[in-house]
Amino acid sequence: MAEEGQEKLIEVVRHIARTLGRTDTMADDILQIYSNFDHRFARENISADRRYDGSVSEEHDSSLERDVLRFLSSGRPIWSDSADAAAFLEVIDALVAAVGDYQPPANGLLHQCMIRLEDEFRTLIENPYSVSPYEPVPPPGFDSEGEDSDGDENQIPVALPVTNYDYVIDALPPGSVADLHEIAKRMAAAGFGRECVHAYCLARRGFLEESIYRLGIRHRTAGAVDEIQDAQWAELEDEIRRWVKAVNVAFRILFPSERRLCQRIFSGLSIAELSFTETCRRPATQLLRFGDAVASSSRSPERIFQVVSMYEAIRDVVPELDAVFSDQYSAFLCRDSVALWKKLGATIRGIFTELDNLIRRDPATAAVPGGGLHPITRYVMNYLRAACASQQTLEEVMDEDGLGLTEITARPSSPLAIQIAWIMEVLQGNLEAKAKIYREPALSCIFLMNNGRYMMQKVRGSSELTILIGEEWIRRQAARERRWMADYQKTTWNKVTAVLRIDGLQSPGSAAMRERMKVLDVYFEETWRAQRGWVVADETLRSEIRAAAAAMVMPAYRRFLGIYKAVEKHAEKNVKHSAQEVEGRINELFIGQNEGLKRNV
Template identity: 45%
Template structure:
């Protein structure tokens, strides 16, 4: 080997001298030979002169002989009609031959400008290309064979013994083609834990693939190797997502789906996204790193080509949801998509951080922000729907308005995702300068929606011709709002001061109701000192007129207000007790005065229609809706 190396060194020096001293410039050639001779005695004129150029021919002959030997060895494998890797001895011999060929090319490529050496190098490169083509076929065969031998029923969880499945809940019927069962691409089995890694290829196969990849990269065929690898693994990923029920949908197809269909699709997307980002993609990353160990660029490129299509499919669906309808009913499912993608961003950042796939990571972050903007847009649409809700038809009996129920239940449901909403509204502009700067943007948003709702209800209360009924309407809706807010996440966002303020508002509505409805009745029962100056006959006449007027107005109020409705039993009881405290003492005093008038004493039964217990019973029948306690308004 030492002699062969020295011979190559002399051949190199001789080649340089000949090249620099071309065009028959013998003097220049002699000068160059003299320089070499002074540098190293082995480069003497005698050793490098044309007289011994026959050694060049011997060197070329040596190279030619090596190539002929390699051609015989490699042709045996290239032309084989059975897989080389079916026999471990055969595969080892093939790899040795490829290594020797690559070594020859590496040693002699620097002399390629020499015509005879260049011709040999061209032969060697052609031989290498055929060897690479065969290695590519063997690589593909190993990938496919490894997949076929993959045991779907063995457990893969790192922390449990649970089996996995990526199958959708619906049982897939077996498909038969031409009387034979269609070949199935292996996918993993029932999933109960995301803490798993799938080794879909046997360890021995992975080692064989690595050895082939190492030769193909060394031979300049790294991209071809990556392409074969990614085409096989990409099919596995796509089939796995398909088994989860995820369809490949365009933006237009997503937007054409009914809301129920889209809800079902979102449910499948959430499951598929978690499986892909937490199990499938990490497993593919691990497999890439093992197959292309030592070649980070090839590993990164292969991983990107394997996962890009599936990742884009998942992201495109989320993007289609983000740019879709802003209907308030869609908030909760869009929140589900947002939360899923947000929670998977660390996985995107971990998996897609290299030069080939960083765009996927950036796209995931962009779409997550777009989903946040969609959520903000939905709240804006909710505000608009409250503003646009017309004040045309009054709710019978002053009861709860549908918009009150809708908005409060909507906000209560939304606030169950308070953490996510606070994240979305983190940069939301303040809507009220009076709100303290320490108040969260979500709190400001909720307060603003409540303000819009209250304004809308106040406008609706003006539809009622009866002022007292308008206050019953405001009492009902105000009480409902406060009761819903208390003890909930919504109430926490609005704050204790807000709760106290609106509780006081309901009490104020109660006061206004009593004044507008019962003050006239209470005024009738009032007997001031001026009544005594009328004389006995005048006083008797006045008090007689008062009892008649009271009976009429009391009957009229009870007849009307027994059809009114107070939904909250506690509020209804509070109103009744308050009325009894004011009305019963005044009525009792009035009756005592009435009976004390001598002229009217014998006529008491004629004019006194109600005792105090009867008054209390009538009050108890108020606000029952359309019927009283006995089934009718009395």
């Protein structure tokens, strides 16, 4: 250790002599002063290896400087010639060694070389095929075929669809990667690692952003989040579909490929992880920021389908991110992706809550003409049926307790089944409130049967809904329908059937029967005309209600006609409607003709 320290001290003296000794005489005088001061600086020790009058050192420095200046003054890329590239690296190695030997002039030269090396580094990345002496096959791009270069410059060129994500892009040829590795080693050794990272990020970040742009994703600033939230949903739907594709390509192909490239270029260097993170940070954040803006915007029910597709996209890539964003610098991107996944799940649950609120807020002030199907019933049932196409995802989202799908399916009711059953109960309560608007109790029953039957049909027509809702709900709904039918029978045709009762007559004479026949005709016409304007869209339900009406009227009417004909000689002249005609009239009911006539007028 003492000998090493003495050698360094002697080297400092040599350096001072070279620096201050403008002439040979001045250098000798300086060395003599040191020799008189300390015997270790005796002339024979200092000049043991070479002369210290500066002649040899200056010749060496001049030669090195000439080599450096020759490369720095070159107007073409140094790496366009492999021999020049190798020679330039040797010059840099010599400069680095000289700086280590406390030769200040080498510092300035090294700094200039680093600036040029940084330019060469960036050029190799941005234009590897025209610079590199190698001629590999270019990497697969994302440009769409037949793209019109003369078109609108502001139009996003959407790439061809990507279906296979199980491959890696070699964005640079192997020779360029090897050259970049050698450059990165020199820059890191010279203390210019940060500059190397900066150059790499500037070049590669542009490639990533351009690739994502060609997938149809526009660059948005942080302030554009409000723009996304305020945009019309129809405008965002297409962008969301492109976002889903871009997430898959970026997180499964682009970023893993970039990780691999960084590991090859910066192999063995501590700046590899920082380079990867700084390159991917902005394009990855752009994608996540868009998803976060959508998740934070309105939770209108119609958004469920696109939000589910976003949830599925980010959920499916999250398991693969641990291997990509695994270091201390990029781990935050993995955390942010997981956070977006959870936030989109919360948004989906919030959309179901908003659907609940939408049903509750639907006003009960305007009755559907003729007691027909209410728009809210059609909307909710079609909505639930369509949503159940994503049953597995919705089960996962609703499982806030984290039980997992295996445990969910083993339970009597899954969280999604409970949610849907609740929505349908809310809908049923809303419909019952709307039914009270009708003045005729029988029409209220028609309204409830119409809407209840539609709900039943939608459940039975969807295997997913049938499984989720279960047979118990179907039985309960069928019981409700029977009750509404019974209420209909009690509250309609009652005026007609009251006239047809002859049990209370002490002596059903011809005059009394004639009077009843007149009243019967009036009541029948009134009831028939009213119910002819009522609407039952489902043919099966319409037949069932007609049969129920006929079951009430026809037996009593036939009995009444039999008695009337027995006591009235000219009964045939006074009977306005035969039994066949009355039954025929009943079979014309519930087609909404009155409403049709009003619309035509």
